[in-house]
Amino acid sequence: MEPYNNLKNTILGINQELRLLIRKAASINGLPHHTLNAWKTTTSRIHRQLAEGMVRVAVVGSIKSGKSTLINSLFGGDYLKRGAGVVTSIVTRIRPGDSIKARLKFKTWDEINSELNQALVLFSAAHLDTDERDFDITREKDRTRLQQNLSVLNRDQLISDGTRDPNSVLITEYLKGYDRSKGLVSFEPSTHTFEEEDFYRQKDFVGDQSLAIYLKDVLLALITPKGFGENIEIADCQGSDSPNPFHLSMIQDYLLQTHLIIYVLSSRTGLRQADIKFLTIIKKMGLLKNIFFVLNCDLSEHENLTDLTGLISRVRDELNLILSDPQVFTFAALYNLFKDLEHKEGALARKDLLRLEQWREDLNMAAFSDQETNQFLKAVVRKISLDRFELLVRTNLERISSVASSMRDWAQINHDLLCKDAGKAQAAFAEMDKRREASDQVTLLIKDTLDGTTRKLKQDLADNVERFFDLQHGDTVQEIIRFVDSYNISIKDYEKELESSGFLPTLYRIFQVLREATNRHIAESINPKLVDFARLEEKKIKEVFDQVSGPYSLMIQDALDQYRRAVEKLGIRVEQSPFKSIRCPDIALVKNDTHLSIPSLVATMQYSARIKTEAILRLGFYSTLKGVRKLLKKKTERELDSAVRSLDDSVRRIKKQIQESITAHFMDYKENFKYQYLFKLVDAVSGNLYEVLVDRTRAFTGNLSDLSVLIENKRVSRDRIVNEFVSVEKSVSALLDQIREAKGFVDNQSTTQLISI
């Protein structure tokens, strides 16, 4: 059994017991349930966090560096398609499961049509004579017509600078995959699960571009490697060096949620320009703290160990320029994978078996690879264990402990009060009611001031956001505007295209180039800046709540002490439990729990629709077009010159349109960032802090009036109720012992026990 799973199950078990006790207490006749409901909410949340909370590991690196091979070797089977190259931007996520399973989530027809229409907007304006109606891929007529239209386009119109126009790729692939995907796609979000012997069919899907394009999300359940435990997600982030900036931004989005990045380099290529660029982006996003490098070595490529160690130190030196003291592990992922596969019937082709034998024969290299593999596994397990521990175990154990001690106090007080004779009980009620009121005052005061703090903080954050996104004076938007302005489009380069393809297609091509460059700039430069800004604001949130949590904590402690003294004076015993000062919850934890992440900046960028309607129609390009076409037919020097001038002018207008779209986009984005991210985060942190604070006082608030109702209710037998309280008390005490034991285990043995592998 995994050490982490053991501990997690113990805590889940304790929490489950506590929930049962809360339910049992709630069944005691006639008690109003305010206090118990609050505990129920807390314990449900603890359960959810422990069951669903995730430590995330992202595997990144250039195409064919061996990411999929590495993941396969970790899980001991050929689960992910190897050698797929950049197919899509899909991040394939893997979670532990009891059996292997692949869940493919498909886009809806609406999402697909919206993507297609977006792609068609300019493409069709330039190349195709489609009607104004929206394209609907589910209509056969639409598909046939588009297919016909595409088939008459010549190669030049689909390819420029040696790369295919991304919009034409998208349209073509969707059409190509339609027949095979239609059964699985619908108007509602749909998923398809491949299980057991069907599992490997997912590879056909993910590995085929025209099918993969229909996918929204891929989640695999695999048997976890030893020591990894549960609550972990490993992601194959392909396409970090894809020419499509959307892919880059999707990977960035995932990286923001990860706790560990495993960066794979191929020993065949070493550190390449693309790697340096991507690592620089990761650095700007502040994510280099948690990164391991795997130098995936091809055992056939290196003469001997000396040769390999030479390469290692070169790579290390190069990495050192980006970050100090990088952690590099060098081993052969394919060798490891083959070693796993050779024991599986028919899993390894004869050719690969021979390769394996050959690799084995080089004893030095094989031993070196094995040793490094071991080190790597240890480092990974250690890292995820520590993170998972902080993220899930420590805080939740603390919360359970707090609920349980409150509940024990609550049961004891109720029990003792019920045992008093009527006269004394009345006096006790009166006294304790006063105390309760005082304690209620404290929580009310905390609530009010916390609300005030929250309001003020939101105002400050809003000001910062305004400044960051300020269109005139802020750097962010201006930087992109300047980027577009100064982006050098040399019309000379397009003269030939102008002659062969015509005016509008050339203009379209230029628009494509500009758009891709702008998106890339946003993904590479603006996004990291934004992440940095977000982190700074999160830090402010933490600081503000840390500042107030100290005094609040003292106020609560004070109220509790007074209450305890009053209770003791009345001859009611309550156990002294140490008071642990309450601090602002960890921001990462709150984000994880509330599924909050920075809204995507690039993915929502849509400017082609505006360009079409505004740039092409409103600015009357069509009329220009006619004239130009006529001119081009004659192809005299002077006339070509005038076409070039026309194009030059149009490029200026297009730039202006792009800039306007960017401005509009950032106006929207700013609000989104503020309301959907920062403000929600502030509310969540504040709510969480308040809950932890008042949880401590729950035993003393509300319960007394509840109890007097009970006493006055003559129909219920007092003895029976007393017995029920005693039983709850006993059970909670036993649970508290278990909690103490778990805490002791956690504290004394630190994490070494948890991460033994």
Ligand SMILES: Nc1nc2c(ncn2[C@@H]2O[C@H](COP(=O)(O)OP(=O)(O)O)[C@@H](O)[C@H]2O)c(=O)[nH]1
């Ligand atoms: N010869 C050799 N091939 C390898 C090695 N590692 C991976 N490959 C192959 O290289 C190709 C690309 O690997 P893959 O894991 O798919 O790379 P990814 O694009 O980073 O996921 C696959 O066909 C692998 O089998 C290696 O060490 N030696």
Ligand SMILES: [Mg+2]
């Ligand atoms: Mg791959």
